[in-house]
Amino acid sequence: MTIMTSLHITHLAGVATVQDLGRYGYRALGVPISGALDVLSAAYANALVGNRPGTSLVELFGSMKLRTGKDVIVAVTGGLPKVFVDRYDESPWRPIYLKHGMELVIRPSDRGGVSYVAVAGGIVCEEVLGSRSTYVRGGFGCLGRPIRVGDVLINGDVDVDRLWSEVCDLRPVLKPGNRVPRTSEPLVVRATKSIHSEQLPDLEVLLNSEYVITLESDRMGYRLDGPPLESSSKLGKLPSTPTDRGYVQIPPDGKPIVLMSDAQTTGGYAVALHVIPPDLDMLAQARPRQRVRFMEVSVEEAERHTSKYLSEVGRPLLMTAEGEEY
Amino acid sequence: MKDVKLRILSSGGYVIHVDVCSDVSPECVKAMHKLYYTLKKELSGSIRELVTGVVSLALFYDPREVSGDVLIKRVKELWEWSQSAELTDVYKPRSFVIPVSYGGDLGPDLSSVAAWAGLGEDEVIAIHTSTSYTCYTLGFTPGFIYLGEVERRIAVPRLETPRVKIPAGSVGIAGRMTGVYGLESPGGWRLIGRTPLTMFDYRRDPPIPIAPGDLVSFKSISLERFKSLKEVFVGDYYD
Numbered sequence: 115m116t117i118m119t120s121l122h123i124t125h126l127a128g129v130a131t132v133q134d135l136g137r138y139g140y141r142a143l144g145v146p147i148s149g150a151l152d153v154l155s156a157a158y159a160n161a162l163v164g165n166r167p168g169t170s171l172v173e174l175f176g177s178m179k180l181r182t183g184k185d186v187i188v189a190v191t192g193g194l195p196k197v198f199v200d201r202y203d204e205s206p207w208r209p210i211y212l213k214h215g216m217e218l219v220i221r222p223s224d225r226g227g228v229s230y231v232a233v234a235g236g237i238v239c240e241e242v243l244g245s246r247s248t249y250v251r252g253g254f255g256c257l258g259r260p261i262r263v264g265d266v267l268i269n270g271d272v273d274v275d276r277l278w279s280e281v282c283d284l285r286p287v288l289k290p291g292n293r294v295p296r297t298s299e300p301l302v303v304r305a306t307k308s309i310h311s312e313q314l315p316d317l318e319v320l321l322n323s324e325y326v327i328t329l330e331s332d333r334m335g336y337r338l339d340g341p342p343l344e345s346s347s348k349l350g351k352l353p354s355t356p357t358d359r360g361y362v363q364i365p366p367d368g369k370p371i372v373l374m375s376d377a378q379t380t381g382g383y384a385v386a387l388h389v390i391p392p393d394l395d396m397l398a399q400a401r402p403r404q405r406v407r408f409m410e411v412s413v414e415e416a417e418r419h420t421s422k423y424l425s426e427v428g429r430p431l432l433m434t435a436e437g438e439e440y
Numbered sequence: 441m442k443d444v445k446l447r448i449l450s451s452g453g454y455v456i457h458v459d460v461c462s463d464v465s466p467e468c469v470k471a472m473h474k475l476y477y478t479l480k481k482e483l484s485g486s487i488r489e490l491v492t493g494v495v496s497l498a499l500f501y502d503p504r505e506v507s508g509d510v511l512i513k514r515v516k517e518l519w520e521w522s523q524s525a526e527l528t529d530v531y532k533p534r535s536f537v538i539p540v541s542y543g544g545d546l547g548p549d550l551s552s553v554a555a556w557a558g559l560g561e562d563e564v565i566a567i568h569t570s571t572s573y574t575c576y577t578l579g580f581t582p583g584f585i586y587l588g589e590v591e592r593r594i595a596v597p598r599l600e601t602p603r604v605k606i607p608a609g610s611v612g613i614a615g616r617m618t619g620v621y622g623l624e625s626p627g628g629w630r631l632i633g634r635t636p637l638t639m640f641d642y643r644r645d646p647p648i649p650i651a652p653g654d655l656v657s658f659k660s661i662s663l664e665r666f667k668s669l670k671e672v673f674v675g676d677y678y679d
Contacts, residue, residue: 141491143648144582144622144640242642252582252623254642308451309459353464354579354586356491356498360452380493380579388452416453417503424504 119183121233121267124217128176131333132237132256132267133375135168135427137245141379147359148247148255149375151333151398152228153391153427154293155191159232161430162189162209164272164281169236170246170256172267174229177221182212183266185274187234187281190218193226193294193399207290209281211274226294227401234277235270249376250333284440287431293396300324300405303397305362305387306416309355314386316345320362320370321387321408329402333376335363336397338406342368346384354380360394362387362408372397390416392423443468448515450508456499458515464616466589468495469576470527473653475515477530478522483514492577492652494586494617527653533574535655537679538620540611541666542568542633549599549630553613556596565660567594568632573618575654583622583640583648587656590616602628609635611658622648633658636669637677649675 123130135156136149150156150173157167164187165171172178174192190197190206197204198219204210206229212218220229239246239256248255257265295301311317325340346364357363361373363383372389373381387408389397400406411419432440444467447459460475461468472495479499480490489500501511522530542565543550554561573587590613598614603626606612610621612629619629622640640648650656659679661669669677 138489140647141489142578142652143646144578144580144584145642145647146582243645243647249582251625252642306450306452309449309457353462353494353496354577355457355459355493355496356579358452358455358498358500378580379491380577385451388455390453413450413453413508417507418453420453421502421504424502 119266120186120269122181122183123178123261123263123265123267124181125179126176126261126263128174128178130172130174130176130178130261131248131250132170132239132261133173133247134170134245136375137243137247137249137255140243141356144379145243146249146376146379148245148249150230151374152192152230152395154395154423156230157427158207158286158430159189159191159230161432162191162207162281162284163187163232163234164277165232165234165236167427167430169232170239171230171232171237172261174220174231175227177219179217179219181217182214184214186212186269187274187278188212188218189232190220190229191290192229194223194290195226195229196221196223207286209284211278211282224297226399228398233269234274235272238268238270251376283435284432285435287433293399295396295400295404297404300407301396301400302407302409303389303393304411304419305389305408306411306413308361308385308388310349310384311386313349314343314345314364314384316343317386319343321410325370325406327400327402327404327406331402333374335371335373335377336400338370338372340369343386344368349384352382352384354382357381357385360389360391361385362389374398391420444471446519448512450512454501454503456501456508456511456515457496459496461495464494464588466574469574469588471523472497474522474525474527474530475519476652477527478518478525479515481530482518487511493579494576531653533653533655536650536674537657537659537677538635538637538674539659539661539665539669539677540633540635541661541663546666547611547631547633550632553594553596553630553632557594559593564594564632567591568618569658569660571657573656575650575652575656576617577652578648578650581621581623581625582642584619585622585650585656586617586619588617590618592616596630598628599630602626606631607634609637609639611635636666636672637674638671639674641673644673
């Protein structure tokens with residue numbers, strides 16, 4: 115009997131986990147949503163290999179090499195990662211056919227911080243509470259831990275040749291470069307007012323200053339350095355309130371933290387702003403030292419942008435090489 | 441009710457946040473629970489998820505299906521209705537008993553809590569086990585339960601510097617609340633004991649049976665009993 119293995123991890127510098135679009139419905143029990151930080155990139159990676167947008171895939175901060183144990187179709191999205199197959203350049207944001215025994219290498223470029231590697235059929239692993247997202251701190255979901263060198267990831271069954279004839283010349287309608295922060299200019303993220311905005315008299319400081327992403331950023335939250343909001347410490351101890359991705363928390367030192375997918379479900383810090391979902395994906399792509407500015411938008415604008423974004427996540431917009439809608 | 445000051449606001453284009461009070465009291469928590477279960481019943485078809493804080497809650501909605509303005513109006517109407525009802529009209533609270541081995545290595549702060557209170561360790565245990573607590577909310581980490589109200593005599597404030605690692609099942613006090621850590625995590629509550637029960641099991645659905653509004657009491661057990669109850673799921677334990 116042969117075991118059909120698919121992806122052998124041979125090298126890893128950084129942090130890689132299996133994620134999908136999150137574990138919704140259990141936050142009331144304290145379970146964080148987890149899931150891809152850049153949701154749209156994950157949805158596109160899946161769509162490019164014929165998967166549903168919420169299929170399990172690899173999220174990678176850093177670089178990785180893997181070798182295939184059978185023929186597979188993959189796509190690498192995220193920022194603008196460098197992709198090589200047996201040392202030849204390949205394009206990110208495109209389906210790639212990998213023959214048995216080929217090597218796939220993913221390296222970050224100077225733009226974008228997180229990459230997604232989808233494989234046709236999805237990654238087969240333990241589903242917990244309706245999701246295969248890995249929540250490392252809780253030790254559950256898929257492998258229950260980060261991916262290590264030596265791991266073998268198994269993908270779901272697909273008819274590779276038939277699928278390839280359908281997806282081979284697909285590409286996204288969007289231009290990936292337009293949604294990746296540039297190091298030469300601050301990334302502007304749109305945000306609405308939130309829970310404690312009206313109780314922070316120096317909220318203007320947050321809206322009028324430039325901040326920098328610090329090295330102490332991870333899947334729980336991106337920490338920003340810049341002018342502190344002095345008024346947050348005067349609010350005193352706040353009763354714990356529900357939190358979400360995109361909440362801009364102000365801890366007692368006044369320096370903002372933007373919550374990400376692994377954030378705890380409730381928190382006692384002031385919430386000054388709420389980054390809207392499409393812009394949170396772009397912020398997820400920002401690397402340490404990236405400059406960031408917040409721009410206030412109304413709730414109505416946020417609803418409009420979020421609606422469009424949710425539709426795109428649910429059904430990524432693809433076209434063929436000839437520019438025809440897929 | 442004097443403490444209730446309802447505040448409803450929109451956030452991010454897909455969240456409605458409701459503060460029932462700005463400070464925690466059992467009355468405010470009860471008002472929040474009435475609202476929570478009313479919204480859960482009446483709005484489950486039009487929202488994605490409903491999450492409680494201690495005296496607040498959040499409704500997550502899909503702006504393609506409903507606007508925040510419409511939801512806010514509904515929440516205000518349902519608030520009025522919910523407060524004229526009894527909690528038992530919208531939710532039947534269940535009771536749980538949690539066995540705890542107090543003090544020693546399992547409750548490293550019991551002696552300092554006793555010293556703070558000017559009581560013996562036995563008296564702290566007697567006070568902690570004599571109250572029937574209400575589950576205010578779950579949150580922070582998977583399966584962490586916030587319970588209240590702790591008697592004033594042992595309502596010791598949380599640690600100045602949180603511990604980096606607290607074992608699952610640890611029972612702590614922070615002011616007028618007591619709680620149980622569902623999983624190993626960092627934390628600043630004063631640890632007075634530990635339960636051998638598995639409070640959170642991700643392979644079960646739901647992974648913890650205790651819900652906001654449920655009643656929880658503690659029972660002091662010996663170290664031997666602690667060992668024999670190791671890894672029994674909280675939902676499978678009957679006193």
